[in-house]
Amino acid sequence: MSGFNVQLQLAGVLEWMSQQMAGCGGKTAVIGISGGKDSSTVAAMAVAAYGRNHVYGVLMPDGIQPDIDYSQALVEHLQIPHCTCNIHDAVAGVLSQLEQAGLTPSRQTVVNLPSRIRMATLYAVAQSVEGGIVLNTSNLSEDWVGYCTIYGDSAGAFSPLGMYTTEEVIALGRALGLPERFLIKPPSDGLTGLTDEDNLGFSYHAVNEYIRRGVCPDEAVREKIDRMHRASRFKFQTLPVYHNGLPMVIEDGTDYYK
Numbered sequence: 001m002s003g004f005n006v007q008l009q010l011a012g013v014l015e016w017m018s019q020q021m022a023g024c025g026g027k028t029a030v031i032g033i034s035g036g037k038d039s040s041t042v043a044a045m046a047v048a049a050y051g052r053n054h055v056y057g058v059l060m061p062d063g064i065q066p067d068i069d070y071s072q073a074l075v076e077h078l079q080i081p082h083c084t085c086n087i088h089d090a091v092a093g094v095l096s097q098l099e100q101a102g103l104t105p106s107r108q109t110v111v112n113l114p115s116r117i118r119m120a121t122l123y124a125v126a127q128s129v130e131g132g133i134v135l136n137t138s139n140l141s142e143d144w145v146g147y148c149t150i151y152g153d154s155a156g157a158f159s160p161l162g163m164y165t166t167e168e169v170i171a172l173g174r175a176l177g178l179p180e181r182f183l184i185k186p187p188s189d190g191l192t193g194l195t196d197e198d199n200l201g202f203s204y205h206a207v208n209e210y211i212r213r214g215v216c217p218d219e220a221v222r223e224k225i226d227r228m229h230r231a232s233r234f235k236f237q238t239l240p241v242y243h244n245g246l247p248m249v250i251e252d253g254t255d256y257y258k
């Protein structure tokens with residue numbers, strides 16, 4: 001991680017977060033708190049940028065979730081206002097309706113639905129607190145290989161960590177004084193018990209070295225990263241809109257579709 005000046009980056013990103021919040025006209029950063037490094041670091045950054053009374057944490061266990069203790073510990077550590085919304089009934093309700101409609105939910109359905117229910121919940125909370133704005137918690141390493149759910153955890157008003165690798169996120173979290181336990185919790189999909197890295201078949205360190213230094217000694221891993229990167233770019237594009245060549249000209253004469 002040579003060349004990563006954590007204090008410089010932190011100063012820049014906190015300033016940017018303030019500008020983004022002002023641009024949104026918001027007052028309160030709403031963040032889903034899993035107690036892992038990404039949401040913990042975004043929450044700590046939000047406290048530094050806006051003050052703890054302008055940050056609202058949302059704990060969203062899916063039924064009984066043993067590692068929700070981390071989320072509780074994080075909101076207590078940062079002393080931020082928070083609530084718990086258990087998503088189990090919402091997830092089970094959708095799956096049950098699919099089954100009643102004669103559909104068999106695929107593994108993909110079951111893995112991605114909780115993430116989308118969590119995002120719907122975050123927007124519901126944001127509309128129930130003063131000037132609530134949902135912050136995205138994704139990092140560059142996961143986004144690079146598309147390891148996120150479109151319109152689920154990939155959503156939000158702005159993404160403070162979207163250009164930082166997992167290792168850089170940990171450095172930012174440390175610089176903000178977060179206790180180590182929030183930074184080293186191995187990320188997992190919460191479904192199979194496997195870690196992200198087990199599921200992906202390569203380490204985030206390998207992705208980080210590839211992104212930052214262009215180095216990936218294992219050719220099979222490089223090809224897999226490239227393949228996943230290419231296949232997931234649709235998750236980061238704005239919605240294509242059919243416009244049939246019609247101009248959209250507003251006041252200054254600019255055609256906004258060009």
Ligand SMILES: Nc1ncnc2c1ncn2[C@@H]1O[C@H](COP(=O)(O)OP(=O)(O)OC[C@H]2O[C@@H]([n+]3cccc(C(=O)O)c3)[C@H](O)[C@@H]2O)[C@@H](O)[C@H]1O
Nearest residue numbers: 108111112115142146147148149150153187188189196234
């Ligand atoms: N080219 C294209 N253009 C537009 N849309 C396209 C598309 N290809 C697929 N799609 C649509 O997108 C869907 C697939 O995308 P999506 O629903 O996101 O799902 P998908 O990419 O299949 O899966 C997301 C992966 O990320 C993992 N994940 C999710 C959430 C959080 C984390 C984490 O650790 O942080 C990891 C999860 O375990 C899973 O392996 C398809 O079902 C299809 O509807």
Ligand SMILES: Nc1ncnc2c1ncn2[C@@H]1O[C@H](COP(=O)(O)OP(=O)(O)OP(=O)(O)O)[C@@H](O)[C@H]1O
Nearest residue numbers: 032033034036037038039058059060061137153187
């Ligand atoms: N149980 C939960 N309660 C609240 N928010 C959650 C929960 N699980 C996931 N989230 C939200 O969804 C985001 C993506 O969750 P995921 O489980 O994929 O973890 P991750 O990408 O490793 O992030 P983190 O490092 O924050 O755990 C989290 O950063 C958090 O904002």
